[in-house]
Amino acid sequence: MTSLRYAIVGAGAVGGYYGACLQRGGVEVHFLLHSDYEHVVTHGLAVESIAGNFTLPVVRAHHTTATMPAVDVVIVSLKTTQNFLLPELLPPILGPETAILTLQNGFGLEAELAKWVGDRPILGGLCIICANKTGPGHIRHIDYGSLLLGQHSADQQPAGVSPLIEQIGQDFRVGQVDVELVDDLRLARWRKLMWNIPFNGLSVVMNATTTEMMADPNIRQLAEQLMAEVLEAARRDGEALSPGQGRHLPAALMAQMLAHTEHMAPYRTSMKVDFDEGRSLEVEAMYGNLLRAAQAAGAAVPKIEMLYHQLKAIDRRQGKGSREQGNR
Numbered sequence: 001m002t003s004l005r006y007a008i009v010g011a012g013a014v015g016g017y018y019g020a021c022l023q024r025g026g027v028e029v030h031f032l033l034h035s036d037y038e039h040v041v042t043h044g045l046a047v048e049s050i051a052g053n054f055t056l057p058v059v060r061a062h063h064t065t066a067t068m069p070a071v072d073v074v075i076v077s078l079k080t081t082q083n084f085l086l087p088e089l090l091p092p093i094l095g096p097e098t099a100i101l102t103l104q105n106g107f108g109l110e111a112e113l114a115k116w117v118g119d120r121p122i123l124g125g126l127c128i129i130c131a132n133k134t135g136p137g138h139i140r141h142i143d144y145g146s147l148l149l150g151q152h153s154a155d156q157q158p159a160g161v162s163p164l165i166e167q168i169g170q171d172f173r174v175g176q177v178d179v180e181l182v183d184d185l186r187l188a189r190w191r192k193l194m195w196n197i198p199f200n201g202l203s204v205v206m207n208a209t210t211t212e213m214m215a216d217p218n219i220r221q222l223a224e225q226l227m228a229e230v231l232e233a234a235r236r237d238g239e240a241l242s243p244g245q246g247r248h249l250p251a252a253l254m255a256q257m258l259a260h261t262e263h264m265a266p267y268r269t270s271m272k273v274d275f276d277e278g279r280s281l282e283v284e285a286m287y288g289n290l291l292r293a294a295q296a297a298g299a300a301v302p303k304i305e306m307l308y309h310q311l312k313a314i315d316r317r318q319g320k321g322s323r324e325q326g327n328r
Contacts, residue, residue, distance in 0.1 A: 004072040004171060007093050008032060009065070009086075013133040013270075014103055015077025017141055018125075018177065020045050020056055025175030030060045030068045032089070036136035037063045048134075049141035050265075051176065070095040073168060075125075076113070077103040079274070080285035087116050094120070099164060101149075103127055105196055105270065106285030107189050107293060110152035121164060122152040124185045126192045130267045143265045146178040148192075150185030156241050158184040184247070190234035191249055195257050196286055197230050198223035200271035201307045204281070204314060211266040220258075222303070227254045229301040233290065236297035271311075281315045283308065 004027060008019035011031045023029040033040055044057040062068045071093050076086065083104075090100075099121040102109050110122045130143040149169055153159040161181045169179040182188045199210060206212075206219055213219045231249055238247030274281055287308040294301045 004167060005069070006030070006171075007065075007068055007071040007074045009074060009076050009089055009093075010078035010082070012077065012079075013131040013139055014127050014129065015075060016045060016133065016139045017047060017049075017129070017131050017145075018077070018103065018127070018147065018172070019075065020047050020054070020139070021175035021177045022171055023056055023059070023175070024054060025171060025173075027171050027175075028060070030062060030071065030093075032065055032068065033061050033063065037061055039136035043137055046138045047141060048139070049145075050143060051141065051145060065089050065092045068093045071098060073099045073101055075101050075103060079279070080104050080106050080109065080282045081280040083109075083112070083285075086113070090117065097121075099123055099168075101125055101168065103147075104285065105192070105200070105282060107193060107289040109285060109289075110185070111154075114152065114154070121162075123149060123165065123168070124152060124189065125149050126188055128192075130264065132268065132273060142267055146180065147172060148180045148182050148188050150182040150188050152185055156186050158187075158247075186241075187234065187238065187247060187249065190230065190237065191253065193286070193290055194227050194230045194234075194249065194253060195261070197290065197304060197307075198226035199261065200269045200286065201311055202226075203269040203272040204275045205307070205310055209266045209268055209272075210261055210264050214258075214262045224254065224258065225303050226307065227257065229294075229299075229304050230290070233294040233297065233299040233301055233304075236299040237293055240297045275314070275318070278318065281311055283311045283315055287311060 006022055006029045008015045008031045011033050019029050019031055040059050040061045044055055044059050046055045074093055100113055100117050101123040103125040110124050114122050126148040128144045128146045131141045134140045149165050151159040151162055151165055160183045165181055169181050172179045202213055235248040271281055
């Protein structure tokens, strides 16, 4: 049995699902909850999943991190628009060697976390999952569900696979999560952005599910063009950081992602759900940070930049002024 103790900071669809899987595997998990705290305390967590439904009748639920113990691994799964809360939320649950694992969408997140948590291990998890929260304490897992784990390095070079990541990966596997351990977290972030950049943004701009986007030839063409820009930006970024090392994504990845999306169950992306429910959009973490990285590497990404400005305007007009860093 593992000796690691986990905290889930942000038990929405993603944090709730992966935290529930960890607890199902037998590890100690503490959940920070907000609006559905009372419901979960009384009824537990329910996961409706394509891989098999399960419930956790008893959950270590907390309404504040002040009541949580110090843990070995903090899993941050808040929306990035709420990251300004982390310097207040994290200190009560941090021990001297506590690792922080972010399961958030975006780019450059680990470097930002490092500013708040010192020299503790910073890990990134890329969630390949379609899941939504459908009610208090109820998560619907629609498709996929795997997880990529890697370690952040201050110099943005591949950090290898540490014993800590091995142990965390094993805990997820025991909880029935398919895990891939990666030695190059930055490149894995670029890989995830190849899907997130087109489909999250276009789902809002086009008011469409993944199925509707893939069925429309014009939206599909836009998606392909956006993916091509991410692919080129990743190549330039890799060459700038590791000259001559071939640190880039394979060109075949675009066709693979499009094929997977075509066969995906109809899905509202996380950004579309946020838009539909009147919440701030994660524009800076996903698009703004990519734009700045692309510009630093000398990559032109005009279509991504246009989508960025469209999403910023939509977010502003919706009246949900984002508090993400870099908002302008």
